Amino acid sequence: MTRLLLAAIAVVFPGCDSGVTGITTVTGNWSLRTVNGSNLPFTVSGSGANKTEILDDVITLYEGFTFSETIHQRVTTNGQASAVTSTETGSYSLFGTSVTLAGNVRERRGRIEESTMTLVENGMTSAYRK
Numbered sequence: 001m002t003r004l005l006l007a008a009i010a011v012v013f014p015g016c017d018s019g020v021t022g023i024t025t026v027t028g029n030w031s032l033r034t035v036n037g038s039n040l041p042f043t044v045s046g047s048g049a050n051k052t053e054i055l056d057d058v059i060t061l062y063e064g065f066t067f068s069e070t071i072h073q074r075v076t077t078n079g080q081a082s083a084v085t086s087t088e089t090g091s092y093s094l095f096g097t098s099v100t101l102a103g104n105v106r107e108r109r110g111r112i113e114e115s116t117m118t119l120v121e122n123g124m125t126s127a128y129r130k
Contacts, residue, residue, distance in 0.1 A: 030128035032057035
């Protein structure tokens with residue numbers, strides 16, 4: 001009886017999974033490709049002799065629903081550039097194609113479709129590729 005019930009469930013619900021399509025798993029490295037449609041480096045604030053630019057950003061999603069992120073920036077003050085690396089860790093959750101990253105600094109929401117993860121935060125749309 002149990003086998004018959006399991007077989008029936010498998011036939012009725014063959015496509016039930018995380019809802020993310022086009023990739024076999026969400027775990028792994030996601031590299032930032034564009035911010036608001038512009039390629040990197042992307043100027044976050046300032047201009048000319050005083051500005052902050054994102055050079056690269058990689059989010060790693062792990063099994064167990066945790067993540068780490070490493071961001072490399074160039075901060076220019078009075079024409080003098082310096083490299084800044086920042087990291088963040090936290091947990092993530094999936095619901096269909098929706099993803100939420102809850103870090104120790106901030107929380108971001110977005111979507112994962114095929115090999116692209118799009119996150120929106122403070123009016124900035126960041127597209128990551130796996």
